[in-house]
Amino acid sequence: MTLARSTAGSTQDVFLKEVKKELRDDLRKGKAQFWEKMINEAGSRQDIFRITKWARASDPFQPPPLQIGDDIFESQAKKAAALRRATLERRSAEDDIGDPWEVEVSPSPLPFQAAVSLDEATDVVLRTGNTSPGSDNITTAFLRACWPQIADYTRLIYVCCLTLGHHPRAITFDPDKTEVMHFSRQNDHYSPPVFHGTIEKRPEESLRWLGIWLDR
Numbered sequence: 001m002t003l004a005r006s007t008a009g010s011t012q013d014v015f016l017k018e019v020k021k022e023l024r025d026d027l028r029k030g031k032a033q034f035w036e037k038m039i040n041e042a043g044s045r046q047d048i049f050r051i052t053k054w055a056r057a058s059d060p061f062q063p064p065p066l067q068i069g070d071d072i073f074e075s076q077a078k079k080a081a082a083l084r085r086a087t088l089e090r091r092s093a094e095d096d097i098g099d100p101w102e103v104e105v106s107p108s109p110l111p112f113q114a115a116v117s118l119d120e121a122t123d124v125v126l127r128t129g130n131t132s133p134g135s136d137n138i139t140t141a142f143l144r145a146c147w148p149q150i151a152d153y154t155r156l157i158y159v160c161c162l163t164l165g166h167h168p169r170a171i172t173f174d175p176d177k178t179e180v181m182h183f184s185r186q187n188d189h190y191s192p193p194v195f196h197g198t199i200e201k202r203p204e205e206s207l208r209w210l211g212i213w214l215d216r
Contacts (some may be wrong), residue, residue, distance in 0.1 A: 036050075039050055039051065066074060066078075066082060066083070068077045111194040113162075114159055114162040115159065116158040116159050116162065117155075118152075118155055118157055121154050122147070122151065125140075125143055125147070126140065126144050128140060
């Protein structure tokens with residue numbers, strides 16, 4: 001009886017060793033065939049990067065998974081999407097806390113006079129720091145030469161613009177001498193349009209991006 005049990009036990013051990021050896025051989029062959037196929041089918045840099053990434057050992061210090069409610073997210077992309085939904089998409093403008101110090105102020109005209117003296121008009125037109133021609137190609141020297149004839153008319157134009165709060169040509173910039181920089185501004189429906197060359201920008205859409213015009 002003892003001999004029979006010993007023979008049966010040794011036979012079972014031999015069988016298990018053979019099965020383990022066959023399993024290791026099959027795994028080794030399968031891995032070799034898998035990597036050989038991956039290398040042969042690699043045709044781009046992305047494929048090479050994917051192969052080298054898989055070949056590296058995994059970092060033992062992996063970030064912990066993210067749990068939101070009953071859901072668990074492990075990859076970085078899924079974590080980012082879950083955080084966006086949980087923190088940003090669940091709120092809207094209606095959830096904003098009201099500001100008790102915010103007071104609605106109705107627009108009012110600026111307290112200035114519409115009177116313009118001849119000295120003020122002369123100072124604005126002839127004593128400017130930039131003597132280069134404007135968008136109409138009129139130089140300061142030309143204006144200075146004909147100033148005695150156009151001084152009163154120019155002053156009257158300034159007076160009318162201040163009285164009406166509007167200029168027939170609005171605000172004009174030469175695109176060859178200026179460039180625009182982006183700054184956030186609130187909508188202003190009371191300002192005149194802005195012309196940059198032949199492009200007209202209305203206040204409700206232009207003052208949102210129109211910030212500073214730099215003289216080149």
